[in-house]
Amino acid sequence: MLMPEFEVIDPRFKRYVMPNVHMETLYTGTRWAEGPVYFPAAKYLLWSDIPNDRIMRFDEITGNVSEFAKGCGFHNGHTMDPQGRLVSCEHQGRRVSRVEVNGSVTTLASEYQGKRLNSPNDVVVKSDGSIWFTDPTYGIDSEYEGDRAESEIGASNVYRIDPQSGEVAAVATDFVKPNGLAFSPDESLLYIADTGATHVENGPRHIRVFDVAADGSLSGGAVFAESTNGLFDGFRVDLDGNIWTSAGDGVHCYAPDGDLIGKILTGEVVANVEFGGIKRNRLFICATTSLRAVYLNTQGCSNIR
Template sequence: MPVERIDPRVDAIVADGADWEELGRGFGGPTGPAEGPVWIAEGGYLLFSDIHNSRRMRWSPADGITIDKEDTQNGNGQTRDREGRLVVCHHFSRCVDREEADGSVSVIADKYRGMKLNRPNDVVVKSDGAVYFTDPPPKVPFTPPEHPPEIDCAGVYRVSPDGARLNMVVRDLINPNGLCFSPDEKILYVNDSNQHRKLIMAYSVEADGMLDLGSARLFCDMRADTRVGGPDGMKVDVAGNVYCTGPGGIWILSPAGEHLGTILMEGRTSNMNWGDADWRTLYFTGSRTLNRIRLEIPGVPVPRGALPTSLSS
């Protein structure tokens, strides 16, 4: 499908004639979706979540799509920390955990003030090692019906780099979903995928990693567009442009929040991440598919920066 070009600045991001390629389909149940793509640079492959089949999938140029892990407790968003370890949000176990190189798993967060989290959805790791994740309300079939909510709001959380403190940094969104940092990590973008809101908020990040809630501003409002889709996964490129799933496909937004264009896709687009050796391929998931498109500006690599020899947890 063609790229919708709203502003001529999008030509420097998506080359004329560029189109996306489907790499595989058939993931998820009737409600889908595939989710949580993350590129493993040293292995040259992509991992992504097949939520409702509770498994993690792998795509590589040589082998195509294979099963990487079964019984992921409906794993959803995932990323990597400074050591390259996989950090995963789980719906059924209602936690965020980390997988070590030997395959062992440790829980990063599962309770806030003694109350079980709702349904961790998406996650990012700051270059200092702090983990930020969204926790929308419980929702069947994403979470079991026998797990009633214990927390009276949907939050955005921060786990300190040493793993000792869990803070709720945003509590006034209805359905917080995707999140990402600006390239300099001075802004945290968080979207609200509630069907009546469909917006992206921007928050200034303070020196201690907490958010300046007084700085909260509306970055993008998608409600006027009635096409299928809404805000979900979100990433940035090295120039500060923001990419967010939205009505019609993937919206490309300038650092000022201007809608430059849309990578068009039929049906819902769920999440995305950068990959390949030059970080210029955008891999993205749909309701039942895995896809990719080559872009002109590289994305911010995952993990960010150099990999240290150790990380206190």
């Protein structure tokens, strides 16, 4: 029997959820949980509590939760690069940064064409070392998740950092508020969420899909899926190409053809998810005030190839 938190919409979803497996609450006490990233070598998960300006750490061995960093610049999205380093989106610093193996912090991107970025939101590293990130204005819209300021760029774009030159290039400029992003298993496709409905009446609340060329340029951009509850924010892709995305009532699972096949109901708005665990079959869920987790019969993609 499936646990009540699983909602099967399409029979294809049944293969990914297992009987008697339930969702666990690992921690409560955040104001807005975001940006989860799992480090397999150390078996811990980091995630952001943006309004409280801290990064939290969940130790998968002991189950303990602690503050990894405090007063750190209102971090949002995180990822790990192929060398195992933490790559972060900082609202207050208005930059994408990387923590080196010696603990020092390197700024990877803070400007585009001489103008300060808005507030980098989510980030992913491709296997070739290129870094892709979204830059809406959420961190400069108020004092709640950063420092209120006007956008110098005057737009919310998606950017790519070249792995050799470090050059920052705008790869998508027709978004209202680009948000979460993730590659398909073979990295031929890039999925990007647009949460523009937060700023524009009847604005976008969807995920678009782009073809990725060898030179890093994007083409296409058709709408892949429209949210049926709340907004899509952050998401991850499994090895079968399914999208596991945040939504207003939990986590929604979309098949590669764009069909909504099932849900994991949380009772809280979900901001982001991450596959982790030693087999990458444990889905960590950042659900507003809490960190949840559930084991699935699938595995998340990894950029460590």
